[in-house]
Amino acid sequence: MNHSLNRRTNLSAVERNFRSRIAQLSSGQWFLRGTLSERSGTCGKANCRCARGELHKSLYLVQSQAGKFRQICVPKAWQQRIRQAVNNYRLMQKLIEEVSELEWKRLQEKKR
Numbered sequence: 232m233n234h235s236l237n238r239r240t241n242l243s244a245v246e247r248n249f250r251s252r253i254a255q256l257s258s259g260q261w262f263l264r265g266t267l268s269e270r271s272g273t274c275g276k277a278n279c280r281c282a283r284g285e286l287h288k289s290l291y292l293v294q295s296q297a298g299k300f301r302q303i304c305v306p307k308a309w310q311q312r313i314r315q316a317v318n319n320y321r322l323m324q325k326l327i328e329e330v331s332e333l334e335w336k337r338l339q340e341k342k343r
């Protein structure tokens with residue numbers, strides 16, 4: 232018996248939409264798990280503007296990996312791409328969860 236998804240499977244329009252958005256995101260977009268955190272600080276140079284209170288802003292990506300937190304500084308030139316990638320990951324995760332929920336309901340109702 233073939234239980235894989237094929238063209239004849241009778242998916243709802245809603246589920247087809249979820250699945251096609253997952254496919255588009257996963258094949259055509261960057262994605263990255265984590266949380267962005269904006270921080271202000273001083274660089275340590277005594278004659279820098281930050282020493283007079285004009286703090287430098289840095290963007291960090293924070294991620295839990297194998298039970299530990301790790302973080303990485305996102306350079307200016309990468310900020311737009313990384314913000315988008317973080318959003319794409321969240322959206323994809325939400326869409327996958329929606330499709331999983333529909334499969335749960337199918338199992339519950341034993342309806343194929």
Ligand SMILES: [Zn+2]
Pocket residue numbers: 273274275276279280281282287
């Ligand atoms: Zn400085």
